[in-house]
Amino acid sequence: MPQYFSERGKSHLEVIERIKSKYGDRANIQFHKTIPAPGIMGLFGKVNFEYRGYLRNVNETRAVQRSRDDESRAAILAANGKNIPPVRTISETAAVDLHASGSEEQIGEVLKELRDLKGQLAVSASTPPAEPFPVLAELSELMDENDFDKAYTSSILNALRNKFSAADLENRELVQHEAAVMIAGSVSYFQQEITEGPRIFILVGPTGVGKTTTIAKLAAVNGLSGKKAAVRIITVDSFRIGARAQVETYGEIMGIPVNAVDDYDELRKQIALSSDADLILVDTIGKSPRDESRIEEMRELLSACGETAEVHLALSATTKTSDLKQIMTRFKSFRYRSVILTKLDETTRIGNLVSALSDSETPLSYLTDGQSVPVDIAVASPLRLLSRLKGLEYRLAELEEQYPAADLTAAWR
Ligand SMILES: Nc1nc2c(ncn2[C@@H]2O[C@H](COP(=O)(O)OP(=O)(O)O)[C@@H](O)[C@H]2O)c(=O)[nH]1
Ligand SMILES: [Mg+2]
Structure with missing residues (x-):
């Protein structure tokens, strides 16, 4: 007994x-x-x-x-x-x-x-068992409001229960600050490796998420700001659907060369011709992310960029939770190194994205929050992520010291 x-x-x-x-x-x-x-x-x-x-x-x-x-x-x-x-x-x-x-x-x-x-x-x-600590109950509600996954929330609450004594679990300020530190630390942040030759940056992702706009922002930030890197844009339009004009217009305005290619050999040739560039931005145009064979076709075509090329996945912050994991899986064959979160200005709840990034252990590289080229883009950082959460209170000055802000070009130069 x-x-x-x-x-x-x-x-x-x-x-x-x-x-x-x-x-x-x-x-x-x-x-x-x-x-x-x-x-x-x-x-x-x-x-x-x-x-x-x-x-x-x-x-x-x-x-x-x-x-x-x-x-x-x-x-x-x-x-x-x-x-x-x-x-x-x-x-x-x-x-x-x-x-x-x-x-x-x-x-x-x-x-x-x-x-x-x-x-x-x-x-x-x-009816889950009642939470004996009101401070944790409040935090759990707050995380629900921010759209975090249930499993993610309970792992944070469990980590807090393990870390703190019962007396500390009554301290709202202490608990919320620690929760913020845990949330910020649950996602990793992309670190650029310095390689020989040009940095080749390929952006893939569903149609309409903001790939071309993001490419234009990165081109402007790197090519026009103080450091003035030599930037080229290559747009891969394997489906000949004629959506090149948009990026060509950006290129013209910025004085940055833009080349459109539609097969492996042409892409290889353009990469070779750009060997003197600092940064080659590769924009891709796809029809629908649901079309598996097209994704495979694009992946083969992009292999012309060589081994050192980095693929990044653009994901709109407005993506429904049910679609998020599906998209991340569908683009897996590109072996993307990071996720760029776009359209953060269009949502107030990003908990589902943080949960998905944490689960998949995919680093976050950039955040975009508007249509303006080039201002609406920033290097992803723990503090920028936390600032998008509603209601969570933490000691900002302390975290600012812990996570100094990165500048947009410092990430790779
Ligand atoms: N609100 C908002 N709109 C964006 C952002 N990035 C891109 N857009 C808009 O989303 C639409 C599709 O962008 P586009 O770059 O053509 O997407 P692509 O199909 O992935 O290349 C355009 O109207 C852009 O102005 C962003 O960060 N916030
Ligand atoms: Mg586009």
Whole structure:
């Protein structure tokens, strides 16, 4: 029999600290509730908190632990007047009960029971256990509002629970600052390797995300600003759909040479002709990212740029969560080294993007936040990412010291 415990106190903190000091790591809290303490005739009573659970046997296996959890949960719920059937899978229930019965009436009853059980399971699945620390509950809500994945949010909350004592978990400022540090650190930031010869920067991505505009911004920032690198633009239009005019116009305005190519040999030739350049920006024009064979065609064509060429994936910050992972997977064969997030000005919720970048361990290189060439682009940085989150409070000056801002051209020169 597992040993159960029940502790009361005047605050969550007090009870949790007492449980920790009495039972240490063996304590497994299963349930907590508030109990009005008796006052004079029911008046002036203060609220007490009661925590119940059982002591984990340090040697027991996970399976045994799980069955203990069920047992103990049932015992606690029963003690509180709730009657939850033992956890059994629906097929187990059906198999046992149908064998024992025969008549239609009995089968009807079993089916009703199954429906009830399904209903109960749905209810218990949709009501996660209450968060005992209000500061964490608030943070969790804030992360929901910013559209972070549920799994990402719970990994941050767990990391905070592991890092801080129960007393520190009551400190909102401390917890939110640390959460900001963890979020900023959950994404990596692209580091340019210095290579011999021109830097070849290829931008791929779905149609309309802002590839051409981003290429124009990078061309202007690098080619026209103080350092005046020798910049060339090559536009790869393998589908001859005539969308070259846009980039050619940018090139003309900036005095930067633009060449359009539509096959492997031409691209190879243009790269060779640009060997004196500092930076070769390769814009790609595609029809639809859903067309797998076209993606493959483009990948083969781009191999003409050689081994040192870097592919980057442009992703619009307005992309739906359900499409994000699909796009990242679809373009995987390009072996992109970073993601450029575009159109940040068009959304206020970027948690889903941070979650996806963190999951895929893809570095972030640039952020764009408007249509103006060249001003609406910046090197991605932890602080720029954090500044896009709503409601999270952190000590800015401290983080500014920790993460100095990078300048747009310093990334590669
Ligand atoms: N709001 C906003 N619009 C952008 C941004 N970048 C590009 N655009 C606009 O998105 C549209 C498609 O851009 P384009 O560069 O042609 O996309 P491409 O098909 O990927 O080359 C144009 O109207 C751009 O002005 C951005 O950061 N913010
Ligand atoms: Mg384009």
